[in-house]
Amino acid sequence: DVSVFTQAVKVKAGQNAIFKMQFVGQDPIKVQWYREGEELLNDTNVRVEKCTSQSRLLLSRCQRKDTGEIKIKLKNEHGVTEAISQLTVLDKPSPPLGPAETTESSATCVEFRWRPPKDDGGSPVSHYVMERQQVGRNTWKKMGVIPGVPTYRDTDVDHGRKYCYRIWAVTAEGTSEMMETDEMQAGTLAFPGPPAPPVVVSAFDDCINLAWEAPSNRGGSRILGYILEKRKKGSNLWSTINAADDLIKGLGVISTTSPDNGCSTTTLICHIVLSLTGVSEKKCAVKDVVAGIEYEFRVTAVNLSGPGECSSPSEFVFARDPKKPPGKVIGLKTSETSYTHFVLTWTKPEEKPGIQDEARGYFIDIRQADSIEWSRCNTSPLITTSFSVKGLKPMDMYWVRVTASNDGGDGPAEEMDKYIIAMPRPVRPKFTNHKMKSFMVVKAGNSVRITLHFEASPLPVIMWLKDNVPVTKRVTISNSDSSSQLLIPSSERSDSGIYSILLKNLAGQETFSLEVRVTERFVTSTPARKDRDLQCPPVFVVPLKLHNVPKGYECYMSCAVTGNPKPRITWYRNHISLNTDTNYYISNTCGVCSLLILQVGPKDMGEYTIMAENTLGRAESATVLNVKGENMQPIQFHRQISPNHPDDNSFTSPNRVKMLTSAQLKQEKRLKVKM
Known part of the structure; x- marks a missing residue:
């Protein structure tokens, strides 16, 4: 039981002290005993015993010096626990402390005092026993029992005689060794004490x-x-x-x-x-x-x-004539600020002989903006020309002044022309993600999670927008001191759009935009098996989409195409093939075709067309990439596509899909040969 163990143990000197502790835990359990922080090992007077659920410490023939804190420490692979008790070894006290101090000496009395024993042996001093000897005699006279206060007034004295005293301290555990005083003379005058320093x-x-x-x-x-x-x-x-x-x-x-x-x-x-x-x-x-x-x-x-x-x-x-007070310090400013402190620096005042002498130290005073009383930060003059003011309240405003001082007095104070706010130095918001994507494709029903890290001081105001409108309540926003996260637990087609984050504080603002495209779920059904011809011309099931991308960001275009045999894919920009251009990353995985531009520039603006072609026909899907930036005008198209004439090349929409059958494809090739 820990409560029993923690109760103090008292034994008399020469007796044994026993400490026991029961415990439970997974073996192996390491047991260690300590006295005043020093580990106890088996020795002549120390014995440590341990069994499966108990440990015992036996201290034999205890002495007064064994008094102190006893601690047991249990440790296994799951943790450590400790319990502390107190051992007090009772013994007779040490002698009273001298020298005795004479507080009064006259022709009729001698009064003196001494100090109690340094070690009372664990029991309070109940009284003192005293004997007196007149100097020049061999006999000692018992003065009786003196209460526990270490003072005595002896009125049975003869004028001019000298006396010595023996004093013993008495406690419940015994009597101490004696202390003998120096000679004391009755009727002598005492010398005065020391005055205060000049x-x-x-x-x-x-x-x-x-x-x-x-x-x-x-x-x-x-x-x-x-x-x-x-x-x-x-x-x-x-x-x-x-x-x-x-x-x-x-x-x-x-x-x-x-x-x-x-x-x-x-x-x-x-x-x-x-x-x-x-x-x-x-x-x-x-x-x-x-x-x-x-x-x-x-x-x-x-x-x-x-x-x-x-x-x-x-x-x-x-030994010199008085100095003139110094002038004002120069260039008082802050070199560092935080929510709890700021650091002041300055240059010492100029010396002007006969007008202002050299500064020997500085005093710093502050006051809160809503107070009229100044508070001094240092009690003694500061030698250095910098000082850290600590213990501030975050975001509170403080006025500061510095006063130079020397032996001639304090000079005029130099006060900062504006208050200091207890906050770190303003830092313009900046995103710190190593890689920031500007495009995301998510299947309907899946979650949309956008996490952006940033640094800013003071903490910025964070705002999320979707298509330049604040996000709805179904979107969860989580902010911390260094990051912000947007979460849509279950996405829908209506969640597609341009998501923007705005960070704004005193130092400026920063924005970032990301396009999220939510596609329909792909539903797989397995119809009854029929022996039929599965060949078909290429068809774009998901066409290309219009892209408006800021300059310097990445652009990700994607679409989905089917066809059997597997169609051959070719990408064009302004009717020029991109399949061999290393500036574009092109992929085709299971019919999902994509094109990635890492850093969009003005040269990337234009019409992008993807052509899928097999032996049964050809299909095209086109879109437009506009790069947002200064002096960049979006591309306008005026050609019109007719649903009744799929081979017509005129269109006005930036997104179009064109499909040709194998017969139309052959006819188009013959026309090209004739031309």
């Missing part, structure tokens, strides 16, 4: 003005003054700007005592007089500087006990 107020060639804050810890007495130090950049030597001289006056004996141990004690009162030179306020004008040199400063507070801990160093500052 702040440069202003800088000139011959003077640097500083200010700082008083320390939060004054050491139990008032601050008498401060010691200020300076250091040149690159040097390890701190030099004092003002000195503090310690003078001891009024030394005298006020009492002498002789305790039981035979050691006499003399009590002295020392009056410490501090003479501070120069700095008693929390500011200073440092005039001992060299123009052009870079300095840093630190400050130390002084109270009745003397100087305390020094502050952290200030920032480096040049």
Whole structure:
């Protein structure tokens, strides 16, 4: 049961810990045990057992360091599963952490604090046990039980005496090793803590003005003054700007005592007089500087006990006259945009001596078009002249400005003259299919599926048309970010036509047209067998169709012809045979005759005729190919064909079918011979 396994296991140090897990699955199953991510293998204190449906982990003589996450991992060819539990080994705590810090020292008490044990042994510290020793004696005095807070205030002290303390942490699992404090003297004054780092107020060639804050810890007495130090950049030597001289006056004996141990004690009162030179306020004008040199400063507070801990160093500052703010940045523009970020680039401002100095950094601000408040993108000055603004809302509009800055302050901001839209750079729609057919023949009842891939930014508006009219609801359109598909599940003859797709976005538009021809289903029937003559002259059961094709696209002409014996097929363009022309791809498969032109050009315009001929007769089918483009006029025909005179060559329709019997064929040949 996983819920049982995941419950934490607690054992005492030296005891054994057992983890069991039952499982089911297809063999072979690989079982692995881990502790804190490290695999456990059979060892002196580790034993892994496995049977068909169960695995057990035995950890013997556990130690505190064995505490951690226990994980079992099961794996077979179908997958991997894991379960995690927690092992806690209980032991006595580690010693309290020192050194002890004196928080108060007076003639009547010593108060100090320490840190809890680094490792509580798995159980919280209930209390501390403490002993005290007066320095110079060999005996330790028990101070009793102290609550779990790591502080103690000892009021049973003698003025001027020094004491040491031993501290033990106690938990439910036992008592830790002891921690011994340093000597603490009752009645001593504490030194002040460090002030805040000095702040440069202003800088000139011959003077640097500083200010700082008083320390939060004054050491139990008032601050008498401060010691200020300076250091040149690159040097390890701190030099004092003002000195503090310690003078001891009024030394005298006020009492002498002789305790039981035979050691006499003399009590002295020392009056410490501090003479501070120069700095008693929390500011200073440092005039001992060299123009052009870079300095840093630190400050130390002084109270009745003397100087305390020094502050952290200030920032480096040049001893030089203030700089002029820089001018506006040049050529602010975007180099990259997306739905969530854009990248700004610019050129640093020009330097004009006495008017505007060199820029040392830049700040970038943005605001949304519907807001009046600017938001700063960087908290510290940017050194480079480019910046990526991230975390934008797609398609939102943003105003941008960049401000150059140096030690003299911020210059005027340069703002872009138009807002930026959080979107990729506009890309004109473009079809990406490797091969795009402009003609499709489908049998009625079959599906029509046209899939076109494209790239565009932003996403384009997609529209499908049939013969320049939006497609009906029986046509299913599926669009994605990079493709569009037209689907007619079951086609009909009425679905024949020119299908066009229009892609349009901010960058432009693109169109593509495809002719779909839906033919009737071929129905095969098997009549009763009769012995009869099946020979017949050629007949076009599906004639050629008129073609209007854009320049540069492919054109596919097809028709169907029957005849027995199998007729010989010849293609003509403007009465010139095309059977040997390599620019045209001609095929004849089971009576379906086709002609393919890969890239239609003006030279391909004209009348196309297919002639089928066998010993019983001849048949023709003709059509016209118009190429759509600039300055191209469609071909007009004026000859008329009469259904009563199939050998008449005059017609006006671009599609015609002409059939001759064998007798008419022979008569036509005789006329040609006479001519």
